[in-house]
Amino acid sequence: MKKIHHILFALTALFLAASCTPEVENAFDKPSAERIADAIKTTKDILVAAPNGWKMDYQGAGGFGGYNILCKFDDKDNVTCEEETQHVTSTSHYRVAQGQGVLLSFDSFNAALHKYSDPVGNLNGVKVGKDGKGFEGDFEFRVMSCTKDSIILEGRKHGDRVVMTPMPESITWDNFFTELTSTINAMYAEQYNIVIGNDTIPAKMKFHSLYATNSEGKEVVIPFIYTTKGITILNDKKLNGKKLTSFTYSSDDKWLDESDKTIIMAPRAMAPIDALFVDDWTINVGHSSAAEMAIWKTAAAYAASQNMPYTTFFFSSKPGFLSLSEYATNGWGDLRTLYTTSGTDQVTIKGFKPNVKGSADEKNGALYYANYKLNEIANTFLVDGNPTTYTLTINDVKHPTSLRMTCNSNSNISFVFDRGVWRVDF
Known part of the structure; x- marks a missing residue:
């Protein structure tokens, strides 16, 4: 009996294998090439x-x-x-x-x-x-x-x-990019708030990614892409346990997640004092106060006469400190700025500190300060040589591109800066 069971099992297996074989062959009935x-x-x-x-x-x-x-x-x-x-x-x-x-x-x-x-x-x-x-x-x-x-x-x-x-046939490429640009301009900011329940989570934006810190204190990078209707989150990202999908633009600047209306994304205004440190700011000679710029021009003319022409001046925090930076024939220069801040728009310039033992750029800054009248340029920020407080204003709280420093004790003294590093013509 045991042998009969074995024979029946073998015949059944053979029958099943035979019945499956044509399907397997049909799946690979062509050579791989x-x-x-x-x-x-x-x-x-x-x-x-x-x-x-x-x-x-x-x-x-x-x-x-x-x-x-x-x-x-x-x-x-x-x-x-x-x-x-x-x-x-x-x-x-x-x-x-x-x-x-x-x-x-x-x-x-x-x-x-x-x-x-x-x-x-x-x-x-x-x-x-x-x-x-x-x-x-x-x-x-x-x-x-x-x-x-x-x-x-x-x-x-x-x-x-x-x-x-x-691409839908109903929209031309030109119209698509026009609508896309309009959405980007309306939604673009450098800082946002993401509201999830009772939590408001600050986020910064760079190169179409949001950077936020979750409830565990860990940074979460949230990549997204703009659409003609808003933004779509890429890579199935979660924040505080909630999955973010897409946010549709609305003029009230409270953009709801398409899949979960309890999640809100909103642009957050940038304070002028934060703008000062978010990027480099190049002096705008034509829009700054004339008396101070006359001193800058005289100093620049002297440096040029000594074969050390200045091509730009800008405030930068990239060296690891707030620097009055410049470029001349000898290369980049950094001059440490001594300052304090208060509130959202006040900065007090206390002085400048050349460092002959610092980095190569700091050594250049010290050289320019001692020999090429950078000291006279720096001193224009100090009324009568004393610490001077300025009120900062910016042109756009979502994405500032222009910054003005107006002297609190003398409103006729002001310095205007354009965002980024640019050539300055004296």
Whole structure:
């Protein structure tokens, strides 16, 4: 009896195996080379078939958020791209080929796309990422899935995930970027509040990523991409246990999460005193008080006569202290500023301290201070040589680009600065 059971079991197993075999053979009824050729053709056909091209939600691997790139592929292996930051439009060659599956390669230079894979990262004139890495974007992608509704890509080098969806035929590229720019301008700020229940969490924004500290004291980086309606959170990020999805713009500056209306995102005004330390600020000679600028011009003329012409002056906190910084023939110079602050808009300049034993830039600053009349320029901030208090004002509480220091004891004395480091013409 035991032998009969074994025979019956073996026959049953053989029958089941025989019944399954045709299905297995049908799944692999083509040689691998033919299957990959079919996949390549299907991918290219889908790329070309989109009449208004594709919207690429492009994200690098360097911890930055996403950027919109529109792409239109033709059947002659040409692709035209336009990106959101500078509206650069460029046509180049593309290739769909085998490479650990199907590979989409933008294999000739495309100014709209390759700016994100350049190891010397630069967006709108601002340095991005570390030297030699930049945005850490890709220009070759493995095709993870491909349908007429969406294409999922994975960067070949950095592994970044990129999603492409077909552009609606009802909107032109120009109109898309016009609407997108309008949304960006309306929602852009450098500081936000994210409200979750009873918690208001401050967040800062840089390169389309929000930086917030959660209830456990850990920094959370929340990458996002702008849309024509608002912003979409990338990478399924959570904050204080709540998943953030997308926020739709509204003119009341209280933007609700589309999936959870109890989560609110709102721009937070920047105080003038915070603006002073958030970036570099270059003197605007034409808009600052004339008497003080006359002293600056005389000092600059003297330095030029000694073959040490000044090309810029700016306040910077990047050296690790507030510096009155400058550039002359000898190189960058830093002059430590002695100051105190109070409230949201008051700064008292107490003096300046050259450091002949500091960094190379500090040594240059000391040289300029002692020999090229930087001391006379610095002293214009000190009324009668005494500590002087100034009221700070900015032009935009969301994104200041101009800062004014007005002397409290003499309103005729004021210094105006433009954000960033610029050439100063005396």
